[in-house]
Amino acid sequence: MKKRLLLLIVLLAALGAAAYWFLQRQKGEVRREITLYGNMDLRQVALAFNGSQRIARLLVEEGDTVQPGQELGALEKDRLEASVQQSQGKVEAQRHAVERLENGTRPEEIAQARANAQSARVDLKNARLRHDRLKKVVSTGAASEQDVDNARTEMDVAEARLEVTQKALDLAVAGPRKEDIAEAKARLRADEAELARLQRELADATLVSPTHGVIQNRILEPGEMASPGKPVFTIAVTDPKWARTYVTGPDLGKVRNGMAAAITTDSFPDKRYEGWVGFISPTAEFTPKSVETTELRTALVYEVRVHVRDPSDELRLGMPVTVHLPLAQDGTPSASLENSQR
Numbered sequence: 001m002k003k004r005l006l007l008l009i010v011l012l013a014a015l016g017a018a019a020y021w022f023l024q025r026q027k028g029e030v031r032r033e034i035t036l037y038g039n040m041d042l043r044q045v046a047l048a049f050n051g052s053q054r055i056a057r058l059l060v061e062e063g064d065t066v067q068p069g070q071e072l073g074a075l076e077k078d079r080l081e082a083s084v085q086q087s088q089g090k091v092e093a094q095r096h097a098v099e100r101l102e103n104g105t106r107p108e109e110i111a112q113a114r115a116n117a118q119s120a121r122v123d124l125k126n127a128r129l130r131h132d133r134l135k136k137v138v139s140t141g142a143a144s145e146q147d148v149d150n151a152r153t154e155m156d157v158a159e160a161r162l163e164v165t166q167k168a169l170d171l172a173v174a175g176p177r178k179e180d181i182a183e184a185k186a187r188l189r190a191d192e193a194e195l196a197r198l199q200r201e202l203a204d205a206t207l208v209s210p211t212h213g214v215i216q217n218r219i220l221e222p223g224e225m226a227s228p229g230k231p232v233f234t235i236a237v238t239d240p241k242w243a244r245t246y247v248t249g250p251d252l253g254k255v256r257n258g259m260a261a262a263i264t265t266d267s268f269p270d271k272r273y274e275g276w277v278g279f280i281s282p283t284a285e286f287t288p289k290s291v292e293t294t295e296l297r298t299a300l301v302y303e304v305r306v307h308v309r310d311p312s313d314e315l316r317l318g319m320p321v322t323v324h325l326p327l328a329q330d331g332t333p334s335a336s337l338e339n340s341q342r
Contacts, residue, residue: 034254034325036304038245040315042238045211046231049075050204055222058232062218065238065313066209072233075205075226084202087195094188101184104175113169120165124158131155207232212239214313236317241310242278243321246301255280255325261306262324268314275308277325 049055053075060072131151134143213235220232243263247255259277281303306323308315315321 033327034247034251036245036247036323036325038243038306038321038323040241040317040319040321041244041305042236042241042317044216045213045235045237047072047207047209047233047235048228048231049073049207049226050228051075051201052225052227053077053080053205055220055224055226055232057222058218058220060215060218060233062215064215066213066215066235068209068211070209071206072209073207077202077205080198080202080205084195084198087191087198091188091191091195094184094191098181098184098188101176101181105172110169110172113165113172117162117165117169120158120162124155124162127151127155127158209235211235211237213237238310238313240278240307241315242305242307243275243323245304245306245321245323247280247304248299248301249284252280252302254327255304259325261308262326263306263308263315264322264324265315265319267319271314272324273308273310273315275306275323277304278307279303279305 056074056076058073060066066072131148131154134148134151137143138145138148215233216236217234218232219234220226220230226232255277257277257280261275261277263273263275264271284300284302286300304323
């Protein structure tokens with residue numbers, strides 16, 4: 001009995017010494033990195049034509065890699081091109097109308113108006129002389145009262161014609177009214193705006209990629225009617241990519257935006273992808289099921305997005321990854337990847 005008691009005491013002492021040694025060793029060690037687990041994530045873009053026309057052609061297939069500005073397809077353009085040409089003609093005609101008004105009356109037109117006024121003046125002079133001559137001889141019987149009345153009417157007509165031609169000369173010399181020029185310019189602006197709208201519709205008939213990515217789905221085919229509410233392609237955006245992971249509260253203070261990171265995967269165990277912390281959630285949440293472990297099932301964590309460079313396009317959507325956040329020897333976060341490249 002005494003031997004068993006002695007053996008138990010020795011065993012408890014050994015365990016206590018081992019625990020003390022382990023705790024002391026833990027205190028002396030400095031963490032060199034934070035290891036997190038998560039999955040690759042990326043954005044998806046649904047592309048649709050900004051117009052309602054029949055699809056003429058599609059140039060890419062599912063799985064094709066696309067670049068920003070690359071043409072992906074086009075609508076039928078015959079009607080749009082005809083409308084643009086018609087609008088261009090209206091703009092050109094109105095532009096010439098504005099130029100005509102701004103240039104004013106031509107010298108030749110003024111000279112013509114002046115000549116018409118001079119001709120009317122001469123006709124009035126002749127009409128007056130004839131009237132006066134007939135009025136003098138009417139008492140002798142050489143002319144009748146009717147002849148005098150006709151001469152007076154001709155004189156009145158000549159006076160009216162002179163007044164009309166003189167006003168026409170004044171208008172020619174004064175030139176177009178400012179209001180007429182302003183109206184013509186307003187019509188020109190309206191025609192130009194209509195032309196710009198039609199040219200925008202024509203440009204929208206060509207579908208281009210807005211970003212780097214991979215064609216994930218090809219939904220419509222040539223011959224089908226397109227509309228702004230019907231996507232033609234869905235694109236998986238490959239730049240940027242990021243790993244969605246979660247950090248616990250005790251480690252949250254060691255992580256900051258711009259902090260350098262490295263990512264590894266089971267598919268390429270010998271390859272490390274450079275990255276940096278791009279987003280830290282300001283609110284806590286319970287650990288998602290996708291990363292639950294026995295220790296973290298009830299823990300509150302903060303979402304962290306680690307942006308990663310993947311020029312070979314090897315990291316796929318949903319791929320499990322391990323994120324390594326190096327720490328400096330004093331336990332503070334290491335320099336950010338951006339600072340290291342300066």
